[in-house]
Amino acid sequence: MPDKPIAAGKSSFSLIDAEALFAELALGEDTVLLDLACGAGLYSLAAAERIGGAGKIFAFDLWPEGIQALNEEVAARQIKQIRSGIADATKSIPLEDGSVDLCLLATVLHDFISIQSEAGTIREIRRVLKPGGTLAVIEFKVMDGPPGPPLGIRIAPETVS
Numbered sequence: 001m002p003d004k005p006i007a008a009g010k011s012s013f014s015l016i017d018a019e020a021l022f023a024e025l026a027l028g029e030d031t032v033l034l035d036l037a038c039g040a041g042l043y044s045l046a047a048a049e050r051i052g053g054a055g056k057i058f059a060f061d062l063w064p065e066g067i068q069a070l071n072e073e074v075a076a077r078q079i080k081q082i083r084s085g086i087a088d089a090t091k092s093i094p095l096e097d098g099s100v101d102l103c104l105l106a107t108v109l110h111d112f113i114s115i116q117s118e119a120g121t122i123r124e125i126r127r128v129l130k131p132g133g134t135l136a137v138i139e140f141k142v143m144d145g146p147p148g149p150p151l152g153i154r155i156a157p158e159t160v161s
Contacts (some may be wrong), residue, residue, distance in 0.1 A: 029054050033103075041074075045070070048079045090121050
């Protein structure tokens, strides 16, 4: 793995309709969400407004500066649901088997594929998801950007299984 993740510091959060996303994900009071490769945690911070005190948000990334920025924001807002840390999802997600209702991969699956590590990542996601849990993938359309990654590494929805 490189010292700094491929897209460290970039987020697609400002490009999406957050209300539509969270309505589709049907976050509940007791949802356990894993925001994997979370960057500075913009999706996690927004989800925390919708997940009640009985829920949890686990936010992991390889980028220490992103996790630090998230932790500072969590402290400033006094958010109790978010637990964050540095983790390499291609090797191990530091959660127990079957502990997550929903895993969010927001514009990062193409990065795992481009470094040929999606199999290990998906295996880890399956391990931590509860039976019947959901993997939500947000990706850029397969068309020339910007914004987003180069056309050659974008992935079409029908190729994600």
